[in-house]
Amino acid sequence: MGAHPARGPPLDRPFAWATIRLDGADTSLVHAVDAGAAKAMRPGLRVRPRWRERPSGNITDIECFVPEVTMINAPVRAEYRVRPGAALTRFFTKIEDGVILGGRCATCDQVYVPYRTSCPSCGALIQEEREVADTGTVTTFAINNLPDPRAPEVPFVSAYILLDGADIPMIALVGGVPAHEVRQGMRVRAVWVPPEERTMSMANIRWFAPTGEPDVDLSAGVPGGGV
Numbered sequence: 001m002g003a004h005p006a007r008g009p010p011l012d013r014p015f016a017w018a019t020i021r022l023d024g025a026d027t028s029l030v031h032a033v034d035a036g037a038a039k040a041m042r043p044g045l046r047v048r049p050r051w052r053e054r055p056s057g058n059i060t061d062i063e064c065f066v067p068e069v070t071m072i073n074a075p076v077r078a079e080y081r082v083r084p085g086a087a088l089t090r091f092f093t094k095i096e097d098g099v100i101l102g103g104r105c106a107t108c109d110q111v112y113v114p115y116r117t118s119c120p121s122c123g124a125l126i127q128e129e130r131e132v133a134d135t136g137t138v139t140t141f142a143i144n145n146l147p148d149p150r151a152p153e154v155p156f157v158s159a160y161i162l163l164d165g166a167d168i169p170m171i172a173l174v175g176g177v178p179a180h181e182v183r184q185g186m187r188v189r190a191v192w193v194p195p196e197e198r199t200m201s202m203a204n205i206r207w208f209a210p211t212g213e214p215d216v217d218l219s220a221g222v223p224g225g226g227v
């Protein structure tokens with residue numbers, strides 16, 4: 001114990017007196033809490049001690065208790081570039097040539113688009129490349145009303161399209177047709193940008209547009225489409 005009892009309030013600004021139950025203790029102690037603002041004080045508030053810079057071996061080494069920091073607001077913005085691996089690089093190389101490349105799992109007999117080197121169903125190594133058509137069927141779609149710099153003017157349609165020869169649908173834009181006329185089962189074909197404008201990018205396909213063929217009946221279900 002110190003030789004002289006402490007006098008006056010422990011802090012020189014508004015604070016609260018509180019009973020504090022330390023973790024592991026069965027009784028509470030009374031101490032000052034510097035919560036920063038009166039409205040921050042409430043029963044159940046988690047606190048920890050703020051120690052004086054120079055401890056003296058007295059109980060007054062604890063200047064007061066302060067709230068635990070459980071949350072901070074930190075606005076974060078991240079810009080990044082995707083560096084494709086070997087399989088995606090192979091896929092984009094073919095996209096630059098105007099070819100959509102899939103991969104066939106010999107174990108599952110499923111063709112996956114985009115091309116990948118391992119089967120998402122069984123994990124087997126995919127060793128067979130399989131070019132798929134740039135025509136397909138809309139399995140499901142969404143009408144978007146929020147502008148996107150990569151898309152046509154709103155409302156525009158994004159859709160899952162089951163390309164002919166593939167067993168899982170691929171997401172893409174649908175264009176060349178009013179949004180309200182897009183439907184499940186609609187037949188579409190890729191609209192490519194001119195060859196001289198192509199890069200290793202999905203932007204080579206402007207969107208998929210209706211072919212005018214009769215709709216496909218999807219009532220029996222769609223492979224991998226969950227419809």
Ligand SMILES: [Zn+2]
Nearest residue numbers: 105108119122
């Ligand atoms: Zn497989």
